[in-house]
Amino acid sequence: MDQQTAELVRALAGVNKHVPEISHELLTGTMTSDRERAFAELLMELADVLTTHANDRDAPAGPLTLADRVSITGRQLLAVAMRLRTTTATPDQLHETAGLLVALAEVLQLYADKLPPPAPTETTDPPEPPDR
Incomplete structure (x- = not known):
């Protein structure tokens, strides 16, 4: 163990x-x-210890993707939200979460600026009704 x-x-x-x-x-x-x-x-x-343990076991072998980072930050936000509801959040936890959000926002902004424009979607006309 x-x-x-x-x-x-x-x-x-x-x-x-x-x-x-x-x-x-x-x-x-x-x-x-x-x-x-x-x-x-x-x-x-x-719950934090359990979550960390589970995340470490499921951690991707390679570097974290943006989707991984967003998922992790989302889980951290939910944990802080619960602490705020129960009035058990500490200033350090809120500062740490604020820092994570700032960093995530910066990464998302950089990523959004590098995305290619979406491919046009084909629109097809609806089938014509059979002749009556």
Whole structure:
């Protein structure tokens, strides 16, 4: 087992340790909103580790394509959106995401300027109705 997988398994065990207590507090209505947010942060960190692990396993053998980069940035945006919804986003996460968006916008702009014009599409007349 590689180091990254070992870390993932440790993170899963850490979250699993808290689930019975969290479930009990939720069921009894004794969980504070701050504690709920803290557990949400823990789950999001675990989701980040899981996503990174999966992405590393699926990483293309060659260099990243523009489509790969857009997909990765999209997943990162969704993660930040969830953190914003749960008020667990940190300033560093927002700065990092802003930087990724700026870099992606620049690459997309360069790529768009180099694309050939779209090929004209053939328009065909609809078939004529049979004679009656």
